[in-house]
Structures are given as structure tokens and as C-alpha cells.
Amino acid sequence: ISAEGWKLVDRAPVRFIRHGRITPIPEPRRGGSWKNVIELLRLSDHESIILTLSWMLQAVWPHGPYVHLVLEGEQGSGKSMLAQMLKLITDPSDHLLRRPPRDEEDLFVAARNERILSFDNLSGIQDWLSDALCCFSTGATYSKRQKYTDWEEAAISVRRPCILNGIEAIPSRPDLLDRTIVINLKPISVEHRRSEAGLLQAVEAYLPEIWCLLADAASAGLRNRDRVQKELHGRLPRMADFAIWISACEEVMPWSRGEFLDVYTKNRTAGLSVLIESDILASAVVDLVHQEALKERCFEGTATLLYEELTQVAGVDRSRPPKGWPANPNWMMRRLKRMAPALRAHGVDIEDLRDEKGAKMIRISLNALISKQSSPSTSSIFVDIKNDSTERHDRHDRHFTSKVLKSGGLGSARVLKTDFEGKMSIMSQNVDGDSDFDVAKCRQMSPDSDLSKSASGAPVEGRGGDGGGAGGAGCGSPGDGGGDATSTEPASLNDRISELMRRGDLSELDMRIIECLKNRAAHGAPAFELSQKLGASPAVVMESLKKLAAFVLVQNRGRDPKESFDGDHWVLRPT
Structure with a gap:
């Protein structure tokens, strides 16, 4: 196989060694299509098709590093059957499934005798097996003293992609999860069930065509690898070599160019989110940093203090701690070090610091990644709050605050300037969130004013003003000689809510919050x-x-000294 294509030769330039019970690869035959392969494997959704076929391309990639495939789903979803078909395609053998070994030595011996290991019906992954599979992904050597010698050593070096299937086969450690593709299979209905022998015979009969497709993909990968590596520079995920190889093969694959990287990144992010939610310590860290964010601060302290805070947040009874809870601050820090990449992808940064005396400190804070990932249900996401010292009013020494509300997925923003009396200035609407804004192009609004003259969300325009001109985009306040800026003033809070709902600016969560605050009066x-x-x-x-608050529907009335919780209290704005 070369960049120009592939061909059959009588004498291979390399020697082949056949270990164990490996069977020959069929002679490739043209005339196949990926559509037929997808039908044989019974893959339904588009993302599963991309990820499964991408994993298959590792069969014609001799170097690695490799990504493991995890097939999970309830019983009757065809996990073992799909694992057998993929094993038969990529590494034909007399036995297509195996149970996990008892120790590392048996695992490396099995890897020496097979190209791809397919583990069946896993109920969790032990820590030693998780570490070993990480080594299989990037390459490792297992060695021991050779028998009947004093100083000689026997060693096995392997780098292998693996298949893992089971109801509880998802890795519980982030380092292995970063090296896997997780496919969630749906249950197979009665009318679509077929016999195991019939499915395997159909795949075996189509193997020559499948290997022709794999050889064509490998040739495209060799042809495009250097170009793709330059194109993806600066946005490669972990397992970058795997991502480059699959992206280079996309030219002949049944999906659009560039689509694999998006699907692969989404799959990794979803896996890390599930891992965070299922880990009691990681969940406590996320809850703690969110509580600190409500108080406009981050956690900073010693490991002992962090352990105390997390124990309180998680509601752990120290006399009977739950399974998975670290026994002391030292074990907690080891776990957090392992979970740090997953927490960072989830929006939480963990940093090691030193205080003035050189003592070790830990800082935990939210990072910028949570802006879009944390709230798929809300239509607008709070991005940034910062004091703007350039907008100081000299006579009253007022500080203005910039509030940026970016609409999720729409690339637009509504920017509001607010002083401490609650007056608001709409600076711009439906503009790119990264743009610079001209403070002069605004109009002053009272708290009871509507946000926009236009119900469609178009930018507010006015007349006159300092430099605004007739029909200009900028508008001055009435006292600036810019004429009067038309505004609508709903009669009540309910009218304001109805107007915002009609324009689609309020999400379901927004309305539930409003109802709760109505009940609390x-x-x-x-x-x-x-x-x-x-x-x-x-x-x-x-x-x-x-x-x-930016829509002038709620306000923060401050802390309540009678409450044990020291957070601010939010109330509805009076009508």
C-alpha cells in the first residue's frame, strides 16, 4: 500500500510471523461499498457509523498510537455480536472473543498472539487493567527474568487497539477514557434479530471487498497525512496521531471532510462529563467551585482545608464514608491529580500554589470553557462581568459594569451598561460577541423601560445626538440634543415577561426561576x-x-443576616 494506491505482490519486502490461532487475511477484491459494510454491522445513527469505521481504519495503520473501542448498552443490544464482527474484519482469528486475563503477564502474552484483543462481557475495569490498556494504546514493554538463566531477560513489546464490551464497560479513570471511543448501542427489536452464524457468514463472505475499502483508505491516508497535519495544527485533541490519520483517510470515507474531528471531540467530551457525574469526589469539586462562584470568589487553601470543604459539600459521614471517598487529604490529592484533565474539560481548573512561607496551597476556580457547555437549556449565557474604570462619572464617582449576554450557538450578543442606580444603556444588539462597542452609541433606559423598540431584536436606532446624525445608528439621550428616543413601557412585570417570551428571550429555566421568586415574594x-x-x-x-437582571425582571436585594447561608437574595423587581 502506497500513496499512489495498492497492489498484490508475489514477494513481500517484509517477513510475516503468524502467532497463535490467527487466520489469513483475504485477498482484497474491488466492487464493495461502505454502505454495505454499514448494513452488515447494523449501525444506525450517523455518529456511531463515523466512530466505528474510524476505529476499523486502525487495522491498516501499523504504527499507532491506537484508540480502544468500548461497546456499551443494555442486554440485547448486540454488543458481543458487533465485537465479533469487528474482530473478524480487522484481525481474523479462530476465537473472536475472550475474557479479561488475571494479570499483566497473561495480558501481554495474549497481545503477542493477536493483533486485536476483544474482551467480552466486562463488569467494570480494574485499575491494573486500566493502566495496562493505556500502555497498549501508546506502546509498552513487559519484561521478566528468562527461565533457567540468571541475567537474561525475556521481553514483549506491544502496541494494540482493543475492543471492550459490557453493560459496565465504560472506563472509570480519565486517562483510559481519553484513549477510547464509546459507542452506546440501542436494543435490537424482535423483528430485526438475526442468527449469529448468519451474520458472521455474511461478514466473512464480504471480507475481500471490505479489505479493498480499507486498503483504499490507507492509501488516501498516506497521500494526505502531511497536508492534514498542517491543517489541524493548533486544534488537535489528545491522541493527535489517531485524529490526523483518520482525517487523512476521510477522502474516501462515507462522511464529509472534517466531520470526524467534530464527532470524535463530542464523544470524548460526553464521556468525560459522564465520568465527572459518576465520581463522588469530582462531583463534590464541581459543586464546591460553583458555590464559590456564587460568592464571586474561588477556593484557595491547603489540602486539609479542601478535604474538609469537600466532605461538607458532599454530605459525607466521616464515621461511615461511602465507597470511592478518599480516606485522607493525601489520597484526595492523588485522585484530583488524576481527575484534573477531566475537570478542566468540565470547566474547573485546579492549580498548585505556594504561599509566602512556601507552604503548598490549592486553588480551584471556574475556567472559560463553561460558557457554552454548562447550560444547554438556557437561551442566553452569562459570559463576563468586569469593572470598567474608564466609564467613571467624575461628579458622583460611579463605576459602571459591563454585562455581556451571549446567545448560545447564535454568535450574537446583547451588551448592557448598568450603573448602581439601575439605569441601563443598550449599546448594541445582534452583534458579534467579540466586537468592540462604542459607548456613545447608546440610549439611557429606566428599569421599567422595554429592552428594545423592535420586537424582532433589531438594533435600536434614534435621531440626532452628538455625532449620531439623522437616521444614524447612535442615539443620544433626550437631554443631549439628540431628540427623544422612542421606547415602550409595559404597565407591569407580567407585561415585560410576556413581551420577552414572545420574542423568545426567556428559556424554560428562566420561567421556573421567576415562578419560584413569585412564591417567595x-x-x-x-x-x-x-x-x-x-x-x-x-x-x-x-x-x-x-x-x-439585565432584562430588568429580578434584582439582588443583598444578604439576609437571619439566613445561615451567606449568599445574596434575589427577588422580582417591583411593578
Whole structure:
């Protein structure tokens, strides 16, 4: 196989060694199609097709590093059957499935005798097996003293892609999860069930055509690898070599160019999110950093203090700690070091610091990645709050605050300037969130004013003003000689809510928060209490509250000294 294509030769330039019970690869035959392969494998959704066929391309990639394939789903979803078919295609053998070995030595011996190991019906992955599979992905050597010698050593070096299937086959450690593709299979209905022998015979009969397709893909990979490596520079995921190889083969694959990287990144992110949610310590870290964010700060302290805080947040009884909870701060730090990449992808940064005396400190804070990942249900996401010292009013020494609300997935933003009296200036609407804004192009609004003259969300335009000109995009306040800027003033809070709902600016979570605050009347509620009542994360609820405040629907009335929780209380704005 070369960049120009592939051909059959009588004398190979390399020697082949056949170990164990490996059977010959069929002679490739033209005339096949990926559509027929997809039908044989019974893959339904588009993402599973891309990920499964991408994993298959590793059969014609001799170097690695390799990504493992995890097939999970309930019983009756065809996990073992799909594993057998993939093993038969990529590494024909007399036995297509095996049980996991008892120790590392048996695992390396098995890897020496097979190109691809397919483990069946896993109920969890032990720590030693997880570490070994990580080594299989990137390459490792197992060695021991050779028998009947004093100083000689026997060694096995392997680098292998593996298949793992089972109801509980998803890795529980982030280092292995980063090296896997997870396919969630749906149950097979009665009318679509077929016999195992019939499926394997159909795949075996089509093997020559499949290997022709794999050889064509390998040739395209060799041809495009250097170009793709340059194109993907700066946006490669972990397992970058695998991503480059599959992207280079996309030219002959049944999906659009560039689609694999998006699907692969999405699959990795979803796996890490599930891992965070299922780990009691990682979940406690996320809850703690969100609580700190509500108080506009981050956690910073010693490992002992962090252990105390996490124990309290998770509600752990120290006399009877749950399974998976670290026994002391030292074990906690080891676990956090292992979970740090997954937490970072989930929006949480963990940093090691030193105080003035050189003592070790830990800082845990939210990072910028949570802006779009944390709230798929809300239509707008709070991005940034910062003090703008350039907007200081000299006479009253007022500080203005920039509030940016970016619409999720639409690439637009509504930017509002707010002073401490609650007056608002709409600077721009439906503009790119990364653009610079001209403070002069705004109009002053009272808290009861509507956000826009246009119900469609078009930018507000006015007359006159300093430099605004007739019909210009900028508009001055009435006292600036810019004429009067037309605005609509709904009669009540309900009218404002109805107008925003009609324009699609309020999400379901926004409306649930408003209903909760209506029930609490003037007492209000802290954001953390609302998050517990609504079953949403504190950060998401806080983003929604700040959006509602920008829409002049709610306000923060400050802390309540009678409450044990020291968070601010949010109430509905009076009519």
C-alpha cells in the first residue's frame, strides 16, 4: 500500500510471523461499498457509523498510537455480536472473543498472539487493567527474568487497539477514557434479530471487498497525512496521531471532510462529563467551585482545608464514608491529580500554589470553557462581568459594569451598561460577541423601560445626538440634543415577561426561576437554594439570574443576616 494506491505482490519486502490461532487475511477484491459494510454491522445513527469505521481504519495503520473501542448498552443490544464482527474484519482469528486475563503477564502474552484483543462481557475495569490498556494504546514493554538463566531477560513489546464490551464497560479513570471511543448501542427489536452464524457468514463472505475499502483508505491516508497535519495544527485533541490519520483517510470515507474531528471531540467530551457525574469526589469539586462562584470568589487553601470543604459539600459521614471517598487529604490529592484533565474539560481548573512561607496551597476556580457547555437549556449565557474604570462619572464617582449576554450557538450578543442606580444603556444588539462597542452609541433606559423598540431584536436606532446624525445608528439621550428616543413601557412585570417570551428571550429555566421568586415574594431566595429546588447546577442558575437582571425582571436585594447561608437574595423587581 502506497500513496499512489495498492497492489498484490508475489514477494513481500517484509517477513510475516503468524502467532497463535490467527487466520489469513483475504485477498482484497474491488466492487464493495461502505454502505454495505454499514448494513452488515447494523449501525444506525450517523455518529456511531463515523466512530466505528474510524476505529476499523486502525487495522491498516501499523504504527499507532491506537484508540480502544468500548461497546456499551443494555442486554440485547448486540454488543458481543458487533465485537465479533469487528474482530473478524480487522484481525481474523479462530476465537473472536475472550475474557479479561488475571494479570499483566497473561495480558501481554495474549497481545503477542493477536493483533486485536476483544474482551467480552466486562463488569467494570480494574485499575491494573486500566493502566495496562493505556500502555497498549501508546506502546509498552513487559519484561521478566528468562527461565533457567540468571541475567537474561525475556521481553514483549506491544502496541494494540482493543475492543471492550459490557453493560459496565465504560472506563472509570480519565486517562483510559481519553484513549477510547464509546459507542452506546440501542436494543435490537424482535423483528430485526438475526442468527449469529448468519451474520458472521455474511461478514466473512464480504471480507475481500471490505479489505479493498480499507486498503483504499490507507492509501488516501498516506497521500494526505502531511497536508492534514498542517491543517489541524493548533486544534488537535489528545491522541493527535489517531485524529490526523483518520482525517487523512476521510477522502474516501462515507462522511464529509472534517466531520470526524467534530464527532470524535463530542464523544470524548460526553464521556468525560459522564465520568465527572459518576465520581463522588469530582462531583463534590464541581459543586464546591460553583458555590464559590456564587460568592464571586474561588477556593484557595491547603489540602486539609479542601478535604474538609469537600466532605461538607458532599454530605459525607466521616464515621461511615461511602465507597470511592478518599480516606485522607493525601489520597484526595492523588485522585484530583488524576481527575484534573477531566475537570478542566468540565470547566474547573485546579492549580498548585505556594504561599509566602512556601507552604503548598490549592486553588480551584471556574475556567472559560463553561460558557457554552454548562447550560444547554438556557437561551442566553452569562459570559463576563468586569469593572470598567474608564466609564467613571467624575461628579458622583460611579463605576459602571459591563454585562455581556451571549446567545448560545447564535454568535450574537446583547451588551448592557448598568450603573448602581439601575439605569441601563443598550449599546448594541445582534452583534458579534467579540466586537468592540462604542459607548456613545447608546440610549439611557429606566428599569421599567422595554429592552428594545423592535420586537424582532433589531438594533435600536434614534435621531440626532452628538455625532449620531439623522437616521444614524447612535442615539443620544433626550437631554443631549439628540431628540427623544422612542421606547415602550409595559404597565407591569407580567407585561415585560410576556413581551420577552414572545420574542423568545426567556428559556424554560428562566420561567421556573421567576415562578419560584413569585412564591417567595419580598423574601426572595439565594441562587444556591434555587438551584437545589430546580435541580440545576448553581452556575447555570446564577447565569440565568444575571440574564433576568439585565432584562430588568429580578434584582439582588443583598444578604439576609437571619439566613445561615451567606449568599445574596434575589427577588422580582417591583411593578
